[in-house]
Amino acid sequence: MLDLIKKVPEQYEASLEFVDFKLKRFKVDNVIFCGMGASGVVSDIVKEYLYDEIKIPIIVNKNGDIPEFVGRNTLVFIISHSGKSKESLKCYKKAKLKRAKIIGITANKKLKFKNKIQLPDDTKYGRVVLYYSLFPILIVLNKLGLIKDKRKEMMKAVRAVKGFKDQKKAELIARKLYKRVPIVYSFFSYRAVAYYWKTQLNELSKVFVIQNFFPEVNHNEIEAKNNIGKWEIVNLKENKRDLASMIYYMYSADWVAYFLSKMNKVDPLKTPIIDKIKKK
Template identity: 30%
Template sequence: MDIDDLQKISGLDTDDMFGMVFTWPKLIEKINHQSIDIPSQISVGNKFLEYNNEISNILICGMGGSAVSGDYIRTYFADSLNQPIIVQRNYILPKFASKKTLVIAISYSGNTEETISGISYAIQNECPTICIGSGGKMENFCLGNKVPFFKIPAGFQPRASFPLLLFPILKILDALNITKLDDKVVQEIIQNLKQMRELIRPQTPTTENQAKQIAKKMHKRIPVIWSPYLCVANRFKCQINENAKQLAIAEELPEFNHNHIVGFQSLVKDNPFIVICFRFPSEHANVSLRFEISKEIVKPKVELLELQIQSGNLLVQLVTSTYLGDYISIYLALLNDQNPNTVDSINFLKEQMEVRGQTQSSLMKKLDQLSRS
């Protein structure tokens, strides 16, 4: 497909994934001006959730893109917060979850069954719980029980709503005085994304468009994504999976120097792989050296592309690199003759889980029982 042909793009991108991603700066601005009321205490049935307690750890519960936003928060605050941040992608909470565990449950639709299950465990353990979503069963439960709910705009593909899932977490942590959200950083992100989207949007021809150029190099190949921040590599991998409907591999440096790198030894020269390296000004000096040595190992056998991310606050770097990756994944979808909006396999899984196990219905019953006990 000709990814410079705007008519063909709109014919395949039927729900306007490009348009959704284009709005990221506006979405960030919207969330930045939004606030959330957090009470000092609420009761859900016979359970008491206290929000003024000292927080010893933070659990971010979610699946897919919702959980990915937690990965970014954990990465960003790794060397500045005293409280550990754990991203929970499961039906249950860890045993340590207690009254001193802040639980932030995220589901864009408000109907993600694993997240709903996590909320029930949080209530049982009397964890101060705050939810983020656009509506659904989660919102109904929160409104009915006065659980703090950060409402975000509906109408987006969950994976295209990354700012709507990331920035509410920052607002919540700020509201609880766990950390402060620097407005200068937020404004820098907004300006960087506005500048970048002019360079990589569909109207910009391939000859001047880095995202299109990279997508063309990746076409009909299996991307192996390297990054010093796993959240960026994994997000890009997931976008390639869902948007472009193809497999990808995500690896973090320095960890992959202790396993993954050996896998290249048996590769023949004609192979389907291409290595995409995200490079950051903030990466550790030893990680930079490991990148150079790793490149020497694989270059004889695979093509390798480096994406140099501009300097700035770490959060600025993380969000900017993610924006570039999202655009690349949509162009790759078009090159694969795939509608970037559809996720038939995921929809089938959800339908079959409800048909065969009535999983969501039973989980909502459990939540209702908690609120009435």
């Protein structure tokens, strides 16, 4: 697992060259992301990052159906590292029937798309789909004229994670979380990053996590703070939607989850319950 985490900066950088097909611009009324697990999380990150810029609706679709409004002017991203996610494949079939414009993102070489972002098939670690697909999605949206060119921001983000030096801080956070219920809070603008923290701690460290954002916390959840046993808050204090900052916080989550998995004496790469569900 440690080797995989250390490769993350390289994977972000390599992904800058993955969009190797030409795209004709067309009228886009809305964008739909279809993906589960990490494929859904990267969709959340894109939607959050572009909140103040993109002028059309973005829907993150984490199930096997698609909204009724999907049509010829809908851009649909089908994201699945393995290319075998049942929900994503169902969405793909339904989007084709509605004649939506589809872009596939997968490491599965057998899965055919007219427009496809082919991810490297260099690991069985499915969450790598996030590191490999975030930048290509932004590149595609720029090619279609929906957002500004993000290359400078992407390179800044690569430099940020390459220069990551907070391993000791991450280990300290993991120690504070050990044998406690992690509560990950953020501002509204970083709720997708906080959700990434939650999912990394869930899957890698095998712990239950509460995640929410301000100011919503102040309207309900705050009343329950004295009734959840032993807990520890991780407060993501950043508020500006900056790509480098968002990715840096996410990379911090990778390290914290890794250290906590060691303390919990669990294998971060094994997901027996998830694997069992997928086989059904």
